[in-house]
Amino acid sequence: MEIKYKLYPYPVLSPYSNDYKEGIFQPTIDIVRDGYNLRIDFVASLTSKSLLECIRTGVAKYVYHIECAQTGFRTVVQTDKVSEVYTLLSKSVNGKLQICSFVVAVKDITGYSSPEFHDDYKGRSFDIEAGCVMAVGKMYTVDITKDIDDLANTPSIFNITRNPDPSCKQMLVDMSQRKIIIKLPMNDFYSYKALSTTPQAQAILNSLTVVPALVYVLEELRAMSPQERSENSDTLWYKVLSKALLTQFDCDIEDEAFDTLNFMILAQKLINDPLSDAFAFMTSSFGVAGGDE
Template sequence: MEIKYKLYPYPVLSSYSDDYTAGSFDVSIDVVRDGYDLRVNFLTMLNCDSLQDCISQGTAKFVYHLECAQTGFRTVVQTDKVNHVYTLSNKVVNGKLQICSFIVATDDLKGYASSDFHEDYQGGTFDIEAGCVLAVGKMVKVDISKDTDDLANTPSIFNIIKNSDESCKQMLVDMSQRKIIIKLPLSDFYSYKVLSSTPSTFSILNSLTVLPALVYVLEELKGLSIQDRSESSDTLWYKVLSNTLLTQFDCNIESEEFNNQNCLVLAQKLINNPVADSFTFLTSSFGVAGGDEL
């Protein structure tokens, strides 16, 4: 969404108009990585008593419009706080993320006036409907680059194969190879192959295979001394896993602090929370409303 220079039938506070001779509205926007997600920090600087009164009285809010043209993502964030944090899933954005800032009326304003109006408007009042823009801030463009070694990309460090031992009916994990080998019983493997041809099932398949395998590997590493962990450093899976933990989650696999990690929680974060996506897919597929308390 590009902010266009626009004329309104009432005064609007902006950098490109003189509707207000005094006052200012600006927003500092900082986007930082939070694992695979993005944390957008908003800090609003509003110098206008009349608009500040609207915010305090609940008749207006700070509104941030986020849009990514490449993915088609679009959302609106509303708040009455000058400091606000919004967590954005890395799955929904790629390339350029545009963020526009506004103050918007949330209730009808009857007889709105401001001492900061231009002299042409002094002494006048305006009836402004809910949803109308009261102030326009700057637009910020953020470059969103994605890590090609994202562990949610299953082929990166996992290899799912059939177990040649037909007597084994359980999934097994082998972490002694270049990649982490997930061995499935024969019938499960062929079921996996059929389902993996449908992209919408990926989150379910990852929940059934990759997630428990990753929990197993993390628990095994926790049980080793730091020196013994580094003995796997020549394998692809260890390089990718340790690099992702360090760069995305500030977690050093070769430190004592790693022993305090909850492996189940960490594994879900590493592969972009497939359990949540699985429940979303299943509830939508079967027409069931999710989120209700039993």
């Protein structure tokens, strides 16, 4: 969505018109990496007293329209707060990301007028319907480059195998090999193998196997001294894991700060947060309602 130099039948505060003789609307938008995802920080800078009063009384809100044409992703963030944070899943975007900022009426406003209007509108009032734009900020455009480490790709450092011991009914994890070996009981392994042919089921499989296996590996590493951890440096899984932690999470696996991390949260982030996709697939498959209440 690109902001056009649109004319409105009522005064709108914008950088390309003089409908208001006073006031500016120019939000600051910062995008920072949060693991594999992106955190968008919005800080609204609005100096129009009339529009600020509309937001204060709940008849208008700040609205940020986020769109990625390449992936077809689009969403709207609506808030009455000066500062707002939105987490954008990296799998949702690729290439050019556009963010447009507005102040939008969320309720009908009867007889809206302002001493900040240009003299051409002096003494006039306007009926603003809910959904109408009242202020427009400059469009923010950024190129999102995919830089997802192979850790989110299951075959990279994990190997799902059948446990040859028929008496074992639990999943086991072996981190002594080049890859992390996840051993499943025979029946579970063949169930996994059958489900793995369905791409939509991958999030469920990752949640059931890879995430708990990764939590186990991270906990085992925490129990080691930094020097003991480095003894795994010849293995593929350790190289990929340490690189992902350093580049995506700014964490050195051989630093003491590693011990303070929440490994349940970290494991999910390292595998690109599969839980939401897993629940979405299951609710759609079983025909039950999900999402927001």
